[in-house]
Structure formats: C-alpha cells, structure tokens
Amino acid sequence: MSKNFNFLLFGRFPTERAYGVHIIANAKSFARYGSVNIYYPSTSNSKTIQKHPKEYFSNTEDINFIKIDIFDITANKFYELSPKILKQFLFLLIISPFLEYFLKKNLDLVDLHVK
DSSP: OOOEEEEEOOOOSSSSSHHHHHHHHHHHHTTEEEEEEEEEOOOOOOOOOSSSSHSSSOTTEEEEEEEEEOOGGGGGHHHHHSSSSHHHHHHHHHHHHHHHHHHHHHHOOOOOOOO
C-alpha cells in the first residue's frame, strides 16, 4: 500500500544549511514507501539560491517539490534593519498564511486514525 508523505518547510529552500540536507535525507528515506512532497516558500532575499531543488540536490528524482508563492518580507530593507525580536514576529506573519494554505489544501489527505 502506497502512502503520501508531505514535508512542510518554513525556511529558505534550497539551502546550504544542514536542515536542507536533513530534509532531503528524510524525504529519500520515505520515498521507498510512497509518494513524497516537499512544500517550501518562495523567497527573494540576498541569501536565496536561484536553483530548483532538483538541480541543487542530487538523486531527488523520487521527490516532488512544490513552491508556495508568498510575499517575502525578508527582502524588505525595513526587515533587514529591524531588531531580531521584530524579525521573529514578522516571520510568524509570513508563516501563518503559508501554513493555512498547506493545511487547507492537504487536510483531506491527513489520516488522523492511529492503526
């Protein structure tokens, strides 16, 4: 029986950071058991890597990458000059619509019963 596995990222992707390699390693492991989707937000700041994840990471043929277009507040000068606590609050404002979109789209796919 094939399963669907969905990964939801709240950070820059693709990324050179460890969480990027970690999510790919986990997705590859789950791909042996079913379909894997990685949902990630669009970003357009100075740290954004302008490559598709399939180009950036190797051996990802079994993984579906879905970019969610959102307003990237991190590209704004106001955000760059803001104190860290304000940046964290503004980042939460970004995550809310992204999470809402993901949940509305995939809520019917979630199996809430423990077997």
